[in-house]
Amino acid sequence: MPPLVVRALAAARTHGFAHSCRPEQGRLLQVLAGGAKSAIAETGTGCGVGLAWLATGARAGVRLVSVEREPVRARVAAEVEVMVGDWWRIAERAPYDLVVLDGGGVGKIPEDEPADPARLLTPGGRVVIDDFTPAAEDPPRHDGRPDLPRLHWLRHPALRTIEIPLAEDLATLVGTRRWPE
Template sequence: MSLSGTAAYDDPTTTGALPPLVQRAVTAARAHGFPYSCRPEQGRLLHALASATGGPIAETGTGYGVGLAWLTSGAPPGTHLISVERDPHRAAIAAELFTDHPNVTVLPGDWHHITDHAPYDLLVLDGGGTGKTPTDPPADPTHLLTPHGTVVIDDFTPSPTWPPTHNGTPDHPRLHWLTHPALHTTEIHLAPDLATVLGRRTGVSQRRRSPS
């Protein structure tokens, strides 16, 4: 969720040509006065990650479907995508946007609904499961990701220091993901004011058997 994500699509010099499905989702977000859409920089990253994904994809926080449209536009044909939106009105409108894409499912409700269909090759945590608020504990990548699956957590402010800080204090949610023992994680700066954390599951370790 980007605070000015929808407005970022107003400048054609920064957005460039958009996939038609993304343009439709942006139009829906504008029509309903929704400002928190996935930014173009993040969308292009999601598009690229989805194109290299061979298995199911999940997203929390559909909004009006902008991020999901980037994912769907990039994913190989037949890839199953699931997105969860807690606002039933937004979920219904987003679901209508994807009626021509039977491989895409928009679920109304809490983000925990994605656990019913896990594991995923690509998981985008945008509307829940990030751990950014005290009432939102972070999702468990060992349950939600396939071995070597990728998790994406966006909308961080770039920090030049270690540990990373936000508003002058240690950024504990970001540290949680950057130091997660089940992930190889890095931070990517997509714009001067926008960073995204990418984590790849390290795989399921196997205990070696002693020689008989």
């Protein structure tokens, strides 16, 4: 693993943070970060493990911005720009070539309104939404009902989105913002 990721994992263990980015997801983020030309944003910094994967993949000169609600965790991960606050603060510095929605803006819970990719992304920019289990049916279901958050992103009119299974129990959605017609 890249040294920056190893340091972030050590910080997460020291602070008792158990929800860090898994290596399967991290490698995907690292690859996607390499395609960003100017800016990358992430919600839900945690202790900076996902952010470390993004930083190891990003080209020199690409701006990385992350937002974390918990001030202590934000300070732990502060090797790059980490804003303290709710996820929507990333809009202050939009647009981005890549946005990773991990700590808000996904719409998985009622009080979390989904992010607007047209506002956050450059045309051709990508959004990543993780922490799904691989879908076994169409339409995808969660707890016996249609998986509305997943369907929101898979059918979003501003995006072309695909589900990528990363492990037996882990899938990620990656969407590319359509170009204006």
